[in-house]
Amino acid sequence: MPEKKLYSLPKAKVPGLIAALLKSKHRVWGPVQGEHGDTFLNELSSAKDLCRDYVNGFLGAKRYVFPQLEEMFRFRKTGAGLTLSPPPPPQPTVVWGLRSCDMSAVLYFDSFFGRGAKSGPNWKAGDPLPDPLYVARREAAVFVSIACNTAGPKCFCVCTDSGPFLSKGYDVQLTDLGSHYLAETGTAKGEQFVAGHRQFFGAGREDDMKKRRALEVQAEKTFQEPVSFFAKAMRKLDRGAVKPAFWQKVASYCIGCGGCIYACPMCSCFDVDDVKISGTEGARVRSWDTCDFAGFTREVSGHNPRATRADRRQRWFYHKLSMDYLEKNPVIGCVGCGRCVITCPGGVDMATVVRWMRKVE
Amino acid sequence: MNPNIHLPYLATVTGIRSECSDTKTFDVRIKDPKEAKLFVSRPGQFVEASVFGAGEAPFGLTTSPREPGVMTFTIRACGRVTDAFHKLAVGDEVGIKGPLGNSFLDKIDSRGKDVLVIGGGIGLPPLRSMIHYILDRRADYRDFTIIYGARTPELQMYKGELAQWAKRPDLTLLQTVDVADPGWKGYVGVVTTLFNKLKLDIPNTVVYTCGPPIMIKFAIVELVKLGLPDKQIVSTLERYMKCGVGKCGHCCIGHKYVCTEGPVFDYGEIKGLAEEAF
Ligand code: SF4
Numbered sequence: 001m002p003e004k005k006l007y008s009l010p011k012a013k014v015p016g017l018i019a020a021l022l023k024s025k026h027r028v029w030g031p032v033q034g035e036h037g038d039t040f041l042n043e044l045s046s047a048k049d050l051c052r053d054y055v056n057g058f059l060g061a062k063r064y065v066f067p068q069l070e071e072m073f074r075f076r077k078t079g080a081g082l083t084l085s086p087p088p089p090p091q092p093t094v095v096w097g098l099r100s101c102d103m104s105a106v107l108y109f110d111s112f113f114g115r116g117a118k119s120g121p122n123w124k125a126g127d128p129l130p131d132p133l134y135v136a137r138r139e140a141a142v143f144v145s146i147a148c149n150t151a152g153p154k155c156f157c158v159c160t161d162s163g164p165f166l167s168k169g170y171d172v173q174l175t176d177l178g179s180h181y182l183a184e185t186g187t188a189k190g191e192q193f194v195a196g197h198r199q200f201f202g203a204g205r206e207d208d209m210k211k212r213r214a215l216e217v218q219a220e221k222t223f224q225e226p227v228s229f230f231a232k233a234m235r236k237l238d239r240g241a242v243k244p245a246f247w248q249k250v251a252s253y254c255i256g257c258g259g260c261i262y263a264c265p266m267c268s269c270f271d272v273d274d275v276k277i278s279g280t281e282g283a284r285v286r287s288w289d290t291c292d293f294a295g296f297t298r299e300v301s302g303h304n305p306r307a308t309r310a311d312r313r314q315r316w317f318y319h320k321l322s323m324d325y326l327e328k329n330p331v332i333g334c335v336g337c338g339r340c341v342i343t344c345p346g347g348v349d350m351a352t353v354v355r356w357m358r359k360v361e
Numbered sequence: 362m363n364p365n366i367h368l369p370y371l372a373t374v375t376g377i378r379s380e381c382s383d384t385k386t387f388d389v390r391i392k393d394p395k396e397a398k399l400f401v402s403r404p405g406q407f408v409e410a411s412v413f414g415a416g417e418a419p420f421g422l423t424t425s426p427r428e429p430g431v432m433t434f435t436i437r438a439c440g441r442v443t444d445a446f447h448k449l450a451v452g453d454e455v456g457i458k459g460p461l462g463n464s465f466l467d468k469i470d471s472r473g474k475d476v477l478v479i480g481g482g483i484g485l486p487p488l489r490s491m492i493h494y495i496l497d498r499r500a501d502y503r504d505f506t507i508i509y510g511a512r513t514p515e516l517q518m519y520k521g522e523l524a525q526w527a528k529r530p531d532l533t534l535l536q537t538v539d540v541a542d543p544g545w546k547g548y549v550g551v552v553t554t555l556f557n558k559l560k561l562d563i564p565n566t567v568v569y570t571c572g573p574p575i576m577i578k579f580a581i582v583e584l585v586k587l588g589l590p591d592k593q594i595v596s597t598l599e600r601y602m603k604c605g606v607g608k609c610g611h612c613c614i615g616h617k618y619v620c621t622e623g624p625v626f627d628y629g630e631i632k633g634l635a636e637e638a639f
Pocket residue numbers: 253254255256257258259260261292343344345346347348349
């Protein structure tokens with residue numbers, strides 16, 4: 001990793017940069033505003049689509065790195081038998097303007113879906129395997145994240161070490177300094193990206209870095225969602241202090257919609273299915289699935305190891321907060337983006353349940 | 362295993378045998394010789410097998426691999442993918458991902474010890490890979506006993522092979538059914554009722570078990586009562602699986618992925634899980 005370099009990017013130049021990227025056959029993902037005023041990360045068809053006045057979009061970068069529905073391969077029946085073809089490699093992409101929490105979630109995905117894993121003859125039982133679809137998309141993209149000067153109303157990334165500013169992991173991190181952004185490069189890929197579009201970037205200034213540090217301190221004072229002390233909740237969970245009655249209470253508020261899981265930038269479970277394309281062609285596809293649905297673990301015999309909603313709620317929080325998983329993963333299973341808080345119709349989101357768990361005797 | 366974990370090898374069905382009214386055994390060979398060479402399984406491992414258009418499902422390999430790229434698995438017709446398998450004919454093409462998961466050999470070493478295999482119903486197929494493995498190296502092991510329980514005599518797997526095992530002097534086979542028919546010469550009752558027929562050398566016995574969860578559960582309870590240490594009780598676990606390669610999340614029990622960290626676990630590991638395994 002080269003040493004971190006500073007640049008500045010005048011806001012007025014952003015549309016030009018996006019247009020140049022689109023013209024040079026890049027795909028660009030960025031925050032857009034839907035017709036009802038909600039923002040989410042989507043593919044841009046022109047620089048005009050980009051929405052700059054938002055804290056966190058409802059659907060994050062998961063939509064790019066792990067799409068809701070995607071083909072794993074196609075199968076074709078020919079005269080000579082079957083042929084299988086994996087999807088074509090993704091085009092070069094820039095994911096623009098994702099927030100720090102979403103960038104942190106991508107870093108977590110790297111450890112689960114990414115290259116950290118091995119495969120081939122040296123693979124041993126238990127070794128994680130790299131997911132080729134994820135790796136291809138991750139490596140085809142440059143991630144330009146944007147730090148948050150002000151937290152959103154339901155955000156709690158300070159409690160999960162995943163924002164509001166990042167110190168590493170991004171390719172480029174932008175900080176809003178009014179008329180321009182401070183741009184910090186965090187990887188060789190980020191550095192190359194800036195070098196390739198140097199006409200849009202100005203030189204970085206040390207006093208911009210000073211302003212950025214002050215903004216970071218300031219930003220940490222803007223959180224409204226009082227959810228710190230994950231550690232205390234996790235300790236209780238690990239000690240077995242959180243009893244079945246607790247999960248029954250959580251489940252009694254849950255309607256089993258799975259919204260928290262679809263919205264979660266770290267949830268990665270999927271379903272696999274074969275679909276027909278024509279008489280001689282079909283595709284194996286995967287789509288987001290949720291451990292909140294009874295069918296997730298129901299076996300063909302009818303036996304279901306997680307038969308009740310309480311079992312399933314317990315599962316979700318266990319996966320995200322238990323020490324067992326913390327030993328496997330580099331981070332806990334939450335980046336504090338607050339999306340489940342906004343989504344859950346029953347009010348039993350991560351923030352609430354951690355608060356309840358902390359108070360368990 | 363293919364470096365693209367989602368892409369199956371293309372393979373051909375080379376043999377189909379009927380085991381009972383709803384169960385068939387399939388012999389399958391990977392088509393491409395280079396890919397076939399990469400497919401070398403160990404007893405207890407499984408594959409994700411596809412009928413393209415219907416989907417993919419996990420099946421335990423039932424033979425000790427004597428040749429790379431060649432495998433056998435047994436399938437009961439009970440859903441979309443398994444029904445599609447039952448409609449196949451010799452020569453048809455299928456997809457194979459694997460070999461997947463760990464092996465009985467990854468747990469306690471049973472060489473030089475007595476081995477007791479306890480199988481129930483369609484739990485015999487995965488155990489058969491270990492049985493073959495031991496029979497191929499019979500001198501490395503001491504007493505070898507197999508208890509096999511099925512609901513009825515008709516529902517027994519591998520009837521011809523059971524008859525051969527029954528004749529072997531170097532193997533004790535105890536067969537039991539829940540409901541006998543007039544020709545039945547074996548025992549009647551659940552597998553645990555046969556435990557008092559065994560003279561177990563507790564410190565030097567390793568048990569391998571697979572079958573319906575309820576059978577495994579009660580077998581383990583009895584074995585623990587007899588004083589068998591956790592590590593000497595080795596069982597396979599089952600979960601609904603979608604990918605077989607540690608990514609879809611369906612197979613987790615607590616923090617363990619049955620598809621990549623199992624399907625073989627010893628009772629010590631099973632006890633340490635945050636969720637009920639059976
Ligand atoms: S969003 Fe709320 S109601 Fe919906 S599944 Fe999650 S916890 Fe249950």
